[in-house]
Amino acid sequence: MDRFEGMKVFCTVVEAGGFAAAADRLGISTSAASRHVAQLEAHLNVRLLNRTTRRVSPTDEGYAYFERCTQLLADVEEAEALVAGGAAVPRGRLRITAPGALATLRLAPALAAFSEAYPELSLDLVLSESVVDFIEEGIDVAIRVGRIGSTNLVARRIGQARLIAAAAPDYLARHGNPATPDDLSQHRCLTYAYAASGNIWHFGDAEGQRLEVRVAGRLHANNGVLLAEMAAAGCGVTMAPDFILGPLIADGRLRPVLEPWMPPALPINVVYPTRRHLSAKVRAMSTYLANWFERERAIEARASATGTA
Known part of the structure; x- marks a missing residue:
């Protein structure tokens, strides 16, 4: 049995969430993928995967083995690249999750440029307003707005988003x-329907004190772009990041309110599981987006300084 090949197949099955998807990524048959993992389990004398008719997921032992194997495979990739005299080339599939609004309104140009820069990578985008489980969804990297609470994740700050409260001019004229x-x-x-604290809005005063205010209304959604459009239609006040509300404010469809009370900007982070080594594709994505946002900030700063913003 080729244990190295078995490890690679096993890790791909965990990341893909099933044998068929893993086999498709690796260019082998589903039966071959299943055979590799079965041989690995027999060698280790432990069950690595829970198999049902609907999904495949790692056992506790399987998850621990997966974590170590991903480190080992990354080490091998880097060692081979070192011997070959170059850096490991990002290739294969990169599965990314991000909030839909952030991806559509802010990340799309950067992701398109990244795809052109790394032609041997295919990007699989999972857009979700809620936090997605890395292992269950086979995610390589996440792009998230706000604080990262888990100690099992590494967050690299690549940008920031300012929260804005706004309403339509005609709504403000009436109310x-x-x-x-x-x-x-x-x-x-x-308010956001999906968030347990969606009706708690956070503000800050001139002294830097944080304020929490409970708000109420009859309209809720799990999509910030929809809420922004409803606010622009005169339905009420909304609070969302600047990449959502900024264009509507620039067009005059929304007007900012409570500007002196807005909280500090939220970080935009590239997030990935805590591992000793990053794969070449995750490292490439993290670095590329950080550089992209840095260039974007420099362009905005120059435009602001010359009065062309």
Whole structure:
């Protein structure tokens, strides 16, 4: 039995979530992928995968083995590249998850350029407003807005997003402009339905103190772009990142409110599981996006300095 090949097939099955998908990635038959893993389990005398008719997932022992194998495979890739006199070339499939609005409104040009720069990589984008499990969904890297709570994840900051509260001019003409966050109790607010704290909005005062305000309204959704459009239609006040509300404000369809009370900007992070070594494809994506956002900030700064923003 080729244990190295068995490890590679096993890791691909875990990442892909099944034998058929893994076999497709590796260019082998499903039966061959199943045979490799079965031989590996027999050699180790332990069950690595839970198999059902609907999905395949690692056992506790399988997950621990997967973590070590991914490190080993990355080491081998780097060692081979070193002997060959060059860096490991990113290739294969890179599975990325990101919020739909961020991906559509902010990341699309960067991802398109990244794809052109690395022709041996294929990108598989999973757009979700909620946090996606890396192992269950076979995710290589996530792009997330806000704080990363898990100690099992590494976050590399690549940019930031400012939160903005805004409403349509005609709505403000009818209902008045809130002067403080507490005034939102007199307004219809549009909130995220998927978040447990979607009706808690965070603000900050001039002294840097954090404020939490409970808001209410009849309209809820799990998509920030939809909420922004509903706000622009005069349905109420919404709060969302600048990459969602900025274009609507520039067009005059929304007007910012409570600007002195906005909280500090949220980080935009590239996130991946804690591992001793990064694969070449994840490292390439992380570095490319960090450089992209840095260039974008420099362009915005020059435009602001010359008054052309």
